[in-house]
Amino acid sequence: MAEKRTYEVVFIIDPDAEDAEVMRLTEAVQKIITDQGGSITKTEMMGKRQLAYEINHKRDGIYVLLEVDGSGAEIAELERRMRVNDRILRYMTVRVDEDRRRADKLKDRRARKAERRPTAGKSKAQAVESDEAEAEAAA
Amino acid sequence: MSTNFDERDSAYGFEREYERAGMPGRAPRRMQRRKICRFCIDKVDYIDFKDVKLLQSYTPERGKILPRRISGVCATHQRMLAEAIKRARNIALLPYAAD
Numbered sequence: 001m002a003e004k005r006t007y008e009v010v011f012i013i014d015p016d017a018e019d020a021e022v023m024r025l026t027e028a029v030q031k032i033i034t035d036q037g038g039s040i041t042k043t044e045m046m047g048k049r050q051l052a053y054e055i056n057h058k059r060d061g062i063y064v065l066l067e068v069d070g071s072g073a074e075i076a077e078l079e080r081r082m083r084v085n086d087r088i089l090r091y092m093t094v095r096v097d098e099d100r101r102r103a104d105k106l107k108d109r110r111a112r113k114a115e116r117r118p119t120a121g122k123s124k125a126q127a128v129e130s131d132e133a134e135a136e137a138a139a
Numbered sequence: 140m141s142t143n144f145d146e147r148d149s150a151y152g153f154e155r156e157y158e159r160a161g162m163p164g165r166a167p168r169r170m171q172r173r174k175i176c177r178f179c180i181d182k183v184d185y186i187d188f189k190d191v192k193l194l195q196s197y198t199p200e201r202g203k204i205l206p207r208r209i210s211g212v213c214a215t216h217q218r219m220l221a222e223a224i225k226r227a228r229n230i231a232l233l234p235y236a237a238d
Contacts, residue, residue, distance in 0.1 A: 010230050012230065052228070052233050052235075052237075053235065061231070065189070090231060100185070102184070103184035104184075107182075
């Protein structure tokens with residue numbers, strides 16, 4: 001029934017948190033997702049980095065990136081929990097499956113185009129060159 | 140930990156053109172060679188909001204999104220770029236406004 005979707009979840013943990021606490025929080029987040037029937041395909045600790053602007057008077061934060069497969073229900077639950085956790089400065093979820101499908105489609109189309117006209121790339125490059133020559137002549 | 144600003148200067152090369160566009164009519168308009176979309180040449184299908192270095196080269200010092208009239212990016216890629224920059228701002232990878 002529920003279609004499978006892919007999400008990227010980024011969240012920022014308080015920079016004052018100890019390494020152990022960061023691990024604990026990350027595991028807690030992973031558990032929420034698996035409990036709700038989602039699955040985690042990638043976990044990346046992006047480490048401590050400077051924030052572009054202050055959040056809660058903090059100048060840096062610990063970034064964690066997750067890639068999640070699921071129906072969307074686990075994201076709702078996760079966001080609800082993250083909202084009330086004051087160790088998590090900020091979170092953002094981006095749905096990526098649609099964008100990836102689109103990227104694949106574009107790649108596909110390009111491959112087919114290249115196949116149909118094997119000389120297309122070459123003639124285009126020549127056209128650009130002559131364009132440049134004209135521009136130079138005009139200048 | 141403040142490598143952000145150091146990376147910045149090397150990352151963007153649009154500054155001169157941006158300033159020139161800011162002062163219309165000051166210098167006689169020179170015919171510029173038509174710019175070609177960098178993303179089309181590199182065959183980019185998706186612009187990732189986590190690629191801070193790339194996005195910074197399209198957000199000059201004020202942190203605004205560089206218009207495509209300056210950068211020469213095609214409409215499709217400008218849309219992707221704008222979306223990625225806005226996402227990066229949300230998660231504090233890029234500033235909303237800088238001075």
